[in-house]
Structures are given as C-alpha cells and as structure tokens.
Amino acid sequence: MGRRPCCSKEGLNRGAWTAMEDTKLADYIAAHGEGKWRDLPLKAGLKRCGKSCRLRWLNYLRPGIKRGNITDDEAELIIRLHKLLGNRWSLIAGRLPGRTDNEIKNFWNTNLRKKQHHHNPQGTQDPTAAADHHEDHKPSSSKVVAIDNITPTNHDQSRSDLSSKAIRTKATRPCRGKAVFPHDHTVPSPILMPATRNNSDGSNDDQNCGHDGASCFGLSCDLEIDEELLSDLLQSTDFSWLIDDDLVINGDRRDGGDKCPQERLLEMVTANTVAKDDDCGDCLDQDEMVVARSAAGATSAQGQTSLIADVAAAAGTSSDAEGAGA
DNA sequence: AACGGACCCAACCGCGTTTTG
DNA sequence: ACAAAACGCGGTTGGGTCCGT
Numbered sequence A: 001m002g003r004r005p006c007c008s009k010e011g012l013n014r015g016a017w018t019a020m021e022d023t024k025l026a027d028y029i030a031a032h033g034e035g036k037w038r039d040l041p042l043k044a045g046l047k048r049c050g051k052s053c054r055l056r057w058l059n060y061l062r063p064g065i066k067r068g069n070i071t072d073d074e075a076e077l078i079i080r081l082h083k084l085l086g087n088r089w090s091l092i093a094g095r096l097p098g099r100t101d102n103e104i105k106n107f108w109n110t111n112l113r114k115k116q117h118h119h120n121p122q123g124t125q126d127p128t129a130a131a132d133h134h135e136d137h138k139p140s141s142s143k144v145v146a147i148d149n150i151t152p153t154n155h156d157q158s159r160s161d162l163s164s165k166a167i168r169t170k171a172t173r174p175c176r177g178k179a180v181f182p183h184d185h186t187v188p189s190p191i192l193m194p195a196t197r198n199n200s201d202g203s204n205d206d207q208n209c210g211h212d213g214a215s216c217f218g219l220s221c222d223l224e225i226d227e228e229l230l231s232d233l234l235q236s237t238d239f240s241w242l243i244d245d246d247l248v249i250n251g252d253r254r255d256g257g258d259k260c261p262q263e264r265l266l267e268m269v270t271a272n273t274v275a276k277d278d279d280c281g282d283c284l285d286q287d288e289m290v291v292a293r294s295a296a297g298a299t300s301a302q303g304q305t306s307l308i309a310d311v312a313a314a315a316g317t318s319s320d321a322e323g324a325g326a
Numbered sequence B: 001a002a003c004g005g006a007c008c009c010a011a012c013c014g015c016g017t018t019t020t021g
Numbered sequence C: 001a002c003a004a005a006a007c008g009c010g011g012t013t014g015g016g017t018c019c020g021t
Helices: A020-033 A040-044 A050-061 A070-083 A089-094 A099-116 A126-131 A155-166 A227-237 A259-273 A299-318
Strands: A190-193 A246-249 A252-255 A271-275 A289-292
Touching: A020 A050, A040 A050, A050 A099, A070 A089, A070 A099, A089 A099, A089 A259
Parallel strands: none
Antiparallel strands: A190 A289, A246 A252, A246 A271
C-alpha cells in the first residue's frame, strides 16, 4: 500500500519562507488554531505543503520560540541529555523551553558533535559514545555503576574505565538467574543494583509475585535520582527491563509501558523522587535494577553506603524483603 | 576583489506511529 | 479490524554566509 503524499507538490512554493507567507500562516493559526495541516495551506492561501507549514510554525513562528544564542548552560544540558537520550531531539527539546528539536539537532551537528569528536579521536560512529568523552562528563570516579552481563555495545569499550569500576549483575529478562552483588560496598555512591533476594535454595519468599521460582525482594524506599549518575548509567546499561514496569513518581503510579526506558528515567530525573513499584506491589523482578540513593541519606555518603549495604546484604544473604526496603 | 571551501541552519524527505472513520 | 489520514520524528540536503587565500 503506497502512501499518499501529504500534498501535491505541483505548483507549490519551496525553499525559504517569505515574510508574507509567515504572516499568512501565523494569522491563520491565530484565528483557527493548529492542526489540520493538510487543509491549512489551501485555507490560509499558502502555496505550501501542509507539512512545510507545520514545520515552519513549530520551528519558527510558534510563540515562545527562542532562537540562536544557545547559552553554555543550555549547551551543557544538551550534552547531558544527549548522553541520556541519544538522538532523541524532540525529547531533548522538551527539556529546553523555547528550543526546537530542529535547532538542537542543528546545534548538536554543527557545534557539539565536533567537540565530542575532538575528545574522541578514535572516531566512534556512536554520538552517544562520543559524548562520554566530553571533558565535562567524564564518569565520576565517585560513582559506581552496576553493569550487568549485557552484551557489550559498540561504545562499551570506550567506557572500559567506567566498566572497570562497575558492579556486574545479571539483568536480562525474564527474571532468572542469580544476581551478582557489589564487590565493593564501601564506595559511597549511588548505585545501580539488582533488586534481588536469593534464597540459598533458589526459592523466594514473596507471595503472589508471579516470578516462577525467581528470587525477589521488596524494596519500597523512596529513591532520589541523580541526573549525572543516570547519564552514566544510561551509557552503560541495558534498560530494556524498565519497559514493562510501572513507576511511582511522587506518589503517582505511572504506567510506563508506552515510554522508552530513557524517557522514563528522564521522568525520574525530573520528578527527583521516585519509588519503584511493579506488578506484585512490593517485590521487584530479580533482575530489575534500581538506581538508588537513599532518600534519607541522599546527600550523605554514609547514608548511601548504608542503603547500599542494607540492600546488598538483603540480596547476598537471602534476607527478607522487609529488610531490604524502607 | 574574486574565488572556493567550510560552515550554518532552515527546510525537505522518508518513514514509523497514532488517530480517525 | 482495517485502511487511510494525520502527525511527529530524525536524517539529510542545499542555499546563504563567512572566512581564508
């Protein structure tokens, strides 16, 4: 089934928009609102494709558009968000009020990509990987990232330094297997951890969790998410596990099934405080991971270490669900 | 001043997803 | 349930401008 072109291209203007065209488009939208792009050109008296009108409106004429002069702060945010999201320009733009995806994409391609490339002379094709090498975004040595036994991606190698500090766990769906817990609990940092409780006999004590024989443990503490940490995590870890789960953000359960993992993590960043929940209420799939910073001790290395130790102990010693949470 | 390459960015294009009938 | 339309996104293109020679 072929796809009908959005409009006949014959007799239509192309290329740069004139001031007159802009005025017509703006006036029409002011009077009738956005949408119905296919019909808009005719009704507005424009010899343009509807798609072109939409683009012109969204990227140029729409009220509140900021143009040019991307500040250092914005550039830094773009870099960070790009690390989080990759080339998800619309998502990135959504975090930069007044900026359009097109502008950010252009800015990245003309400014930042070059800069990233400069810091990554090996020349990876992966812009996300390249972002790792930005001087402002070196993985902090104070951060511990749990990387599971995921198949290395093409950018993992460039992260070997990070990975060397990583905690490796099993984190592939479905929830089977045994998680390997932190080798070193003493590192006072946020941590990505498998929420796992393994009984020595392989069973688990959770009721109604539906995880056939898999090990689960409950973790119901509020978590605060550190954006920079997430940046690092997203560079290093397969987050496909997030897709099917619900998140509870600031008390509201959100069905995240329709969102990509990165987007959902971004929600965490935005919401700042998040509790992880899943279909059985208290327990998490054994291979699910939680980016955790103790709400109580979020700013305290001691607090973080304490939480990490608690949860690690719960996982490593088959303690019960209650022991791991709260 | 003229030329040409590099750069920038608005606009286009194709395709996937969502909505509508 | 299905097809078509509409929408939205990310990659690419091409024209204008800048800058070095």
